[in-house]
Amino acid sequence: MREWKRTIDILPPVYLVVETKIDDGVFCRNQQPLYRCKNLWYVPDGSMYVYYTPTHWREIL
Numbered sequence: 001m002r003e004w005k006r007t008i009d010i011l012p013p014v015y016l017v018v019e020t021k022i023d024d025g026v027f028c029r030n031q032q033p034l035y036r037c038k039n040l041w042y043v044p045d046g047s048m049y050v051y052y053t054p055t056h057w058r059e060i061l
Contacts, residue, residue, distance in 0.1 A: 004056040020054035
């Protein structure tokens with residue numbers, strides 16, 4: 001499996017669907033595929049964006 005990258009360190013390319021999660025060091029939650037467009041993160045079909053910023057992402061194999 002690919003390594004998780006922190007969004008504060010590096011962001012994925014725009015419009016690339018990646019696996020994302022929120023990891024606060026205690027719990028991992030909201031793990032799902034999303035893509036980024038500017039400062040918003042969208043579900044893969046583009047029908048809606050999420051109301052949070054993921055803390056981590058990795059490429060989908």
